[in-house]
Amino acid sequence: MPTIDLCGSEVQKQKYLPSLAEFKTLGCWALTEPDYGSDASSLRTAATKVPGGWHLDGQKRWIGNSTFADMLIILARNADTNQLNGFIVKKGAPGLKATKIENKIGLRMVQNGDIVLNKVFVPEEDRLPGINSFKDINKVFAMSRVMVAWQPIGISMGVFDMCHRYLKERKQFGAPLAAFQLNQEKLVRMLGNIQAMVLVGWRLCKLYESGKMTSGHSSLGKAWTSRKAREVVSLGRELLGGNGILADFLVAKAFCDLEPIFSYEGTYDINSLVTGREITGVASFKPAMLAKSRL
Template structure:
């Protein structure tokens, strides 16, 4: 074969998966939902059910056909932002300023429905809405982790809070402006309270110096919510940084195996000036940051629910379509046992997530409960997607059939917003009263 013929041979495009493997329908045509076995809808309000159906329809029709292409290229599908904006879910529970004012349950359900089809899109919304926007909304929380309503007064502090909300929240709510949330640093992930990025007070504002890593949306965000250590007080403060601020640099982290559509970035701050009005008055210590994370962990606990539901739905359809030994795969006992195990996991995850929302809405949720919900649900989802990968055989490693993509996407979710281990330690500290985050001090070695 000549060099030209070889080149032509290798340049041939791959067959469309529906042609190459006609025995099963790919995820570009998303399966109907068959995973709500214990009828969660009965526990939802009519508004929450409507949100669920609205988001589901958008994801199945608009996102499912294109997600594999963008995931493979590790690019974000900017074309879907207007479609996600039209759902009017950005801002979640925030009331006013163009935000939807959803119930916690409604916001969680919406996030799960996005994750059911694509975990990267759900992460995009999580970062933008449940982290950055909630922080800008100046979350003030009491010991029960319940949102308090800001009472309007005429002091400068309250006027500044209101002005910041009016300036930033409306465009963020309609997704005409995009935000990110920067806490993690190269040297400080789980130990985020030890962060080194600094904020130094100067005339008219602050100077930020330092570095952040793994910040989702940061390569294209218009608004960056950044946490830095106040050099005067040594406390963690919050700031809003504009994308075009001099001295700001954000670059994409390459070569990820999961959440490939999410644009995680490394951020460098070199004498970045932030005006006084963009200092967030609701963040005055790491405790304030931890409370924001506790709220977002309610949302994160629902992402693995959505991922697991999508995997089950795909496997349920695939096993009825795909035939071996002159029978559909769904007819074999081992496959049915795995399907039922997956289904049982999902029902338990759903009930944990629903109860977590109810605890939050009643003002009873604790940080330990939020951490347990996130860690336990990601663990069960990990088992569920692993079983799904087995059920699809060779097609279980193809993103075209969703399961391989979900398998990879779940791994960073198992780790972000507190690793599985750190979240269990948060719960462990709460139930025992004994913190175990730091190892015992090393004893001096004896000379004997």
């Protein structure tokens, strides 16, 4: 939705946003490729101009909902300009194939897919006019990272809640686990992290609302909340002892669900580098001996 909202034409917004908002239409967003993850700005999926529209050829990887989405936003490289463009591809388009990635240990409720595009025809009206380079994609990231920054916060709150209850119910040495000072310290550390994460999430939203939020702000928020949440779920897993590794007690599930969040929407490292570039003026995505970054 954010991509069409930020980069779509008025006609596209009218056509797609209402049904997406009501979940009558399901979408997905395809940037990552098998050989271009963090280095997504170098992606190779090609968009070639043909009469009446475009042909898309290439592969995508990890695309959430792609196996059943009604519409797929595909980011591809314009063969004429060498810049990135965005396209709306409909479910069942000839030449489009999406296969579910198996054996994930986290976020198992989301189906992620490998996509193959073989001369998939997209009519001109389904090209997104607002995506003409990776800079335009970064505008989408700036907004989506605000949303993703809240996911580790919710997961951490759930883990705290589970642990708080568990420590009061389970007894060892004749006393509830909650009575042990070391366990209390861990609970308090978790709570402190959560309070700080909520404030960072709140501040991000305020900056966004006032139109002052930068890419560096949202990347910092996403990277930092996912790092702090890693500590929370790790402490939570520890507090449950052996039961902390059983999915039945949910903390282990949260532990596993956080890992992909740490790595998607830009990994912790890449988001740190986005903010690092903003505060120093120096881009360090590529080793110094290589050419200037296009991110």
